[in-house]
Amino acid sequence: MKKKLTERRSWMIVPAHNPQLAKTIAQYKPDVAVLDLEYSVAPKYKEQARANLAKSISRIASESIEIFVRIDKASRLADINATIHHGLTGIIFCGADHEREVAEIEALINAKEKERGINSGNIELVIMLESAKGFWNLGEILQASSRISAIGIGRIDLTMQLGPTPQNEFRLFRYLMTRALIAGKMHGKQLLGAMWRPDSRGGVANPASTKLAAEQAKLMGYTGCICASPEQVSPMNLGFSR
Amino acid sequence: MISTPENQTQDNCFDTNKKIPKYIRRSILALSIDDPLLEKKSFDSWADAIILDFSKKSNCGWQQDIHSRMPEAINIAAKGGAEIFIRIDNKFAKSELEATIFPGISGIVLKGAHSAADLQKISSTLDSLEIARGVHSNSIEIDIEVNNATCTWNLLEIARSTARIGIFFLNEQELCINLGIQTEANLPFDPLEYIKSELITVATSIGGQAVGMSYPLSLASESIDGEILRKGILRARDTGFKGAVCPHPDWIKLCNSGFRPSEEEANYYVKVIEVFAEGIKHGMASVPMDGKMIDVPVDLRAKVYLEWAKRAKARDAEKQQAHHKL
Numbered sequence: 001m002k003k004k005l006t007e008r009r010s011w012m013i014v015p016a017h018n019p020q021l022a023k024t025i026a027q028y029k030p031d032v033a034v035l036d037l038e039y040s041v042a043p044k045y046k047e048q049a050r051a052n053l054a055k056s057i058s059r060i061a062s063e064s065i066e067i068f069v070r071i072d073k074a075s076r077l078a079d080i081n082a083t084i085h086h087g088l089t090g091i092i093f094c095g096a097d098h099e100r101e102v103a104e105i106e107a108l109i110n111a112k113e114k115e116r117g118i119n120s121g122n123i124e125l126v127i128m129l130e131s132a133k134g135f136w137n138l139g140e141i142l143q144a145s146s147r148i149s150a151i152g153i154g155r156i157d158l159t160m161q162l163g164p165t166p167q168n169e170f171r172l173f174r175y176l177m178t179r180a181l182i183a184g185k186m187h188g189k190q191l192l193g194a195m196w197r198p199d200s201r202g203g204v205a206n207p208a209s210t211k212l213a214a215e216q217a218k219l220m221g222y223t224g225c226i227c228a229s230p231e232q233v234s235p236m237n238l239g240f241s242r
Numbered sequence: 243m244i245s246t247p248e249n250q251t252q253d254n255c256f257d258t259n260k261k262i263p264k265y266i267r268r269s270i271l272a273l274s275i276d277d278p279l280l281e282k283k284s285f286d287s288w289a290d291a292i293i294l295d296f297s298k299k300s301n302c303g304w305q306q307d308i309h310s311r312m313p314e315a316i317n318i319a320a321k322g323g324a325e326i327f328i329r330i331d332n333k334f335a336k337s338e339l340e341a342t343i344f345p346g347i348s349g350i351v352l353k354g355a356h357s358a359a360d361l362q363k364i365s366s367t368l369d370s371l372e373i374a375r376g377v378h379s380n381s382i383e384i385d386i387e388v389n390n391a392t393c394t395w396n397l398l399e400i401a402r403s404t405a406r407i408g409i410f411f412l413n414e415q416e417l418c419i420n421l422g423i424q425t426e427a428n429l430p431f432d433p434l435e436y437i438k439s440e441l442i443t444v445a446t447s448i449g450g451q452a453v454g455m456s457y458p459l460s461l462a463s464e465s466i467d468g469e470i471l472r473k474g475i476l477r478a479r480d481t482g483f484k485g486a487v488c489p490h491p492d493w494i495k496l497c498n499s500g501f502r503p504s505e506e507e508a509n510y511y512v513k514v515i516e517v518f519a520e521g522i523k524h525g526m527a528s529v530p531m532d533g534k535m536i537d538v539p540v541d542l543r544a545k546v547y548l549e550w551a552k553r554a555k556a557r558d559a560e561k562q563q564a565h566h567k568l
Contacts, residue, residue, distance in 0.1 A: 139395060178436040185391035185421050220433045221422030 002089065003066060005149060005190035008032050009214075009240035010233040011226045013070065015040040017049035022056045026063045028233040033065045034226065037079050038072045038094060046075065050082035061087030068092050068126060076105065084112035090124030090147070094154050097133040102144035109147065124149040126192070130157035135176060138183045151184050152192030152226065153177060181221045193217055194225040194236075207235040214239020262546050263451045263484040265408065266557040267291045267325065268501035269494040270453060270487045275308075275315035285322040288561060289494050290485065292324040293351050296342070308341040316346040323564030327351050327385060335364050343371040349383030349408060356392040358403035365404040383408040389416035394437055401448045410445040411453045411487055412437065414460050427458030434460070442482035453485040454478060465492040475500035502554035503547045511544035
């Protein structure tokens with residue numbers, strides 16, 4: 001049974017090519033498991049990662065953990081083809097710039113659901129915003145697919161593109177988080193993100209600063225976040241708890 | 243107008259003939275027409291503007307009830323010299339407008355709008371009601387109370403939907419709830435900072451203005467220590483707000499004195515204008531004063547701020563006169 005959106009606090013990400021890592025997910029008790037086909041998988045392991053997916057999804061689903069797969073925009077057709085299986089909760093699509101890209105993903109998922117005997121519309125879609133264009137076109141992007149259940153902010157790519165040089169806090173991200181919040185709430189979507197600090201963020205954030213980042217994001221209307229390391233799951237769950 | 247070297251500076255900066263801010267509405271107080279002390283509270287408040295709220299009887303006769311009581315309520319609420327507005331719920335706009343539009347009001351405050359289409363419908367209803375009720379055509383202003391995500395997202399198209407739009411303000415408690423933001427001021431920054439920036443920019447872009455308060459006072463609903471409130475008002479004014487909706491009558495006096503250039507600032511701007519005029523006479527384009535450089539934009543700003551101070555003073559005199567009449 002699917003969880004309520006507000007119950008998806010910690011989204012623990014693990015590279016999909018390493019089944020041993022995927023086996024450790026349950027011990028960290030994340031609300032959502034994310035099998036990655038994007039950054040954490042080196043190009044030479046992409047095929048292996050895709051080949052592992054069906055088995056990993058089946059096993060993780062048997063542990064009653066919701067599973068999403070983060071696909072790579074550059075290889076989205078092959079990734080979606082390898083991803084849609086019984087037990088999958090949804091797909092995370094990073095870097096959408098236009099609604100037509102989301103419409104294309106929607107059509108691909110539709111076709112694969114039909115082909116693999118999965119109830120139509122069952123697979124969810126999470127959009128991670130990673131570009132200025134994506135933020136500007138957000139209203140249209142969110143209307144391109146009724147599967148979209150959550151939106152989040154891909155901070156690393158945005159930082160590279162927008163080029164802020166943060167000192168004490170990501171002021172630019174407060175603006176972006178606000179814009180995503182307004183659009184997300186307007187369309188009833190979950191908001192994913194945390195109030196990271198420049199010196200303690202993503203993969204390097206310790207448990208205390210992860211919890212603080214989650215607590216402050218919760219006050220701003222966000223209810224979950226991707227965990228770049230397993231140690232962030234527990235503080236993320238605490239920070240986003242009601 | 244064809245741009246020439248003589249008028250270019252004015253074109254490129256701002257037009258000193260245009261009123262900035264558009265309205266002197268530093269303090270806005272909401273009162274209910276059901277309040278037996280409506281007359282006294284309005285009169286004693288010294289608010290620049292009053293928003294009248296009403297509750298509907300549960301039976302089907304609410305419209306007739308409000309229609310019969312509203313003209314008197316408008317009349318008594320205006321005795322202290324305040325401009326009068328009626329708060330209208332977007333969901334029931336047509337029936338509420340029919341029950342509340344009468345001579346004596348400056349406008350309506352529309353709560354719960356979502357799109358430009360909402361505004362166009364309301365503006366069209368007002369066109370008919372102005373004729374039917376003997377109110378000057380196109381004189382009833384529409385102010386926007388922003389309390390939901392969709393309204394926030396569509397702010398610019400809403401602002402451009404009708405020439406009746408005047409003021410924008412956030413209902414921060416309701417907007418926070420709608421956005422899932424904590425309504426207690428527990429964050430070290432204003433979670434609505436960027437929405438406020440957009441509100442001010444959008445309102446100003448159509449020749450209107452935004453009213454509002456700085457965080458965390460913007461989430462307060464009670465009387466606040468004078469010095470804290472004074473600083474909060476100064477911060478709100480310097481952010482671009484031209485007034486505030488006062489959650490407590492105690493706020494009004496400080497809002498009236500705070501949302502305008504102070505005496506000290508006015509004296510400074512007088513000096514700026516004099517020094518700059520003297521420099522121009524001597525063929526200078528910019529003039530040093532107290533370690534700062536005075537040039538055309540600074541001179542223009544000084545003129546606008548002095549005009550603002552003068553109009554605020556005139557508004558105070560109007561209210562004094564209204565009080566002395568009785």
